[in-house]
Amino acid sequence: MSPAKSLFGNRTEPSHDDDVHLTPSQKYGVLTQEAYMEVSGSSVVLNLTGSDRMRHVEPDDFIIHLRSFQGGIERSELRGKVSMAYTVLAPRRLLVPRFYQYLMKSAIYVGALGSTTDQLRDGQSIKYDGFARLDLPEPPPGEQQAIADFLDRETAQIDAMIEAQEGLVSGLAERRSAVISTTLDAARPVSRQRFKHVVSSVRQGSSPQCESFPVLDDEDWAVLKVGCVNGGVFNPRENKALPPESIPSPQHVVREGELLVSRANTRNLVGSAAVVRGRFEHLQLSDKLYAFALGENSPEFVANLLATPAYREQIELQATGASHSMQNITLACLLNLPMALPSPDEQREAVKAIRSRTKVMEEMSNEAERIAALLRERREALITAAVTGRIDPHTGIERLEDAS
Template sequence: MKYATYPAYKSSPMTWLDQLPDHWTAASLRWMSKRYAGGTPDKGNEAYWADGDIPWINSGAVNDGYITQPSELITREGFANSSAKWIPKDALVMALAGQGKTKGMVAQLGIPTTCNQSMAALVPDRRIAPRYLYYWLTANYQNIRNMAGGEARDGLNLEMLGSIPCPVPPVGEQKTIARFLGIKTVQIDALVEHKRQLIARLKEKRSALIARTVTRGLPPEAAEAAGLNPNPEMRDPGVEWLGAVPAHWSTTVIWHQFFLGRGRVISHEDITENPGAYPVYSSQTENDGVLGYLGSFDFDGDYITWTTDGANAGTVFTRSGKFNCTNVCGTLKAKCPDRIDNRYVTYALSIATAEFVRHDINPKLMNNVMKSIRFALPSKFEQVAIANFLDKEIRKMDALEMKIGVAVTCLTEYRQALITAAVTGKIDVRDAT
């Protein structure tokens, strides 16, 4: 939808904005709000925390955007013996520090509460509507982070928050802008959530397809096209997670079929000091990422790498060519013998290991447990047919997931752009609500 602009603009006195609607003003937050940090009662004193009745929030609460529940409850004694302070309902809180993206994030309070010392309360006066201010600060998240070194660990402070500039439309207009954005962001968020649910269902469908195919064989039509029996006799292999498998398949233990080993311990210093042509993989890297490069190599040919513990436990990847594998966080290397197709076994092990990971096995035992996992093993010809079928079907699913993911990104960017346009006066939404 195309929105109107204001009839006249003027130069802005703020460095974050080049122009303002002609009837808007601007001021720093120090002139329009009270700002103070919170405090945390001594965690070692049970009398400050047990059976408390005073709401208290930590920095992570800002991720909610609108806070209606406390992180914890502190006692009156804990409140009296700390620097915690009450913050009124409708006021804003901002994370002064915190892990990852937390620093600079802002939320509005749906309850009166106290907070920790890594958060600041922003209590606007009558000249600025709290929800409008929330949207303005949200639109300037990166500018606010940059005041304290951007991605560096430096924290924000109350003086910095006081220097944040803010455009100031008439209060009634601020409320109109906030109301407009409230309606639009809810609509956009609903669309984003719907698409994320579609992605989740696609992932479930992908896992179900792989699980069904590596335990029951190809669907009848695909089996017939590959020259296989479309309706093979089934048998119970005595492996609970597998269920019935085609009678002509065998079941086997992982360590009976593979040459298993671990990669070398490779530090970031090694990579920096010994650059080369071969990629180094580690279970610490996300999404099959490359940790770095070294000149020497451990592998040559077709292998799989297999994460046995840590956050990515159970992840299996097919490798080909020359590369290194680190043993950081438990990465096993497995060379496929000629009787096994590495693509098939990647699919089979991704399902087999997922069953064990879900049972929260002690990470120290995971390595040995995974080596003993049983999986179904058809002939090499059928393995290749299954791998070809799954490759084709999963490419379709991946393409659809990517398309939906692009839509999510576009909606998210549009949401941010709409907020920015409304709170800066680039669009006039007075008649749009």
């Protein structure tokens, strides 16, 4: 192990006149701003104040960005410039960049990096002094190269398998949507009214300061994220933990049988709906979720109805905000949606039919998601084992512990 500061220096060189503006991200790595906006569909803040307010980046430098404590440090393959808010790490001697790229994105390193700063929150960055507190492995350059080549091969195979499982999930979701639409179309509406006349009550939560991680223990308080309704199925694991010093809000606890609708979400997901199944006495609503009680009407029928193309079109037309970022749908817009409903009994029959016809699809989708999750775990474990020297990159065999 070697001190991190002996391997990487703190590049403070001002940007050059011909430098392109770079954007580091967890998902896409380091791209030019133009490429990032194209691939992500998001806008970024353009720097118009001159090169003296930017920091130069050379190929194979590493950039500590605002969320490095969550996903690691990004390697740049490009020459350019970044905001002064970022820390740029320049190799001090001959290193194999791809080896350190795997190392600095590994779970073991990300955990160590996050521990260098107390009470780290979203929006804060890790400075060079924090990075320099850590020691990094420094195998011989030939070994670094062998490990990087081994991981390139192995992770490419795993990534292909993950992509196949994700493709299966996507295809099943399309088939499920088609079955739901067909079943709903067959239900005969007996009333046409605004959604506000269907709703018996509506609640909304709050968004206190939360941790960046979810809770898995039913005894710990957490606030639901908007992702808990994505896909039309309530996912209680989509939450953020309340810090120990926070005061919970029992009046905002989610209730079984409520119809949850996201107020704020990305364009294709704003207004997503799902029904709470089960009791979750330590999960609070956020202010980005509406919770509706529907009286005698079936919340599951209405959730399926809101997911149909006709209703999605209405919701997306009335949502406000930039199309490439988070959008909002007001309560008034939702309550004024026209709704054609069959009788409550026929709603329940339609829901039974949907459950029966989509059961196998949901089971297959859940299994594909489980396999994809296991593959991601395998990928991470493989990277950790390789960069810490527990796997021989020439044979792919785990090394035995030194008996001495």
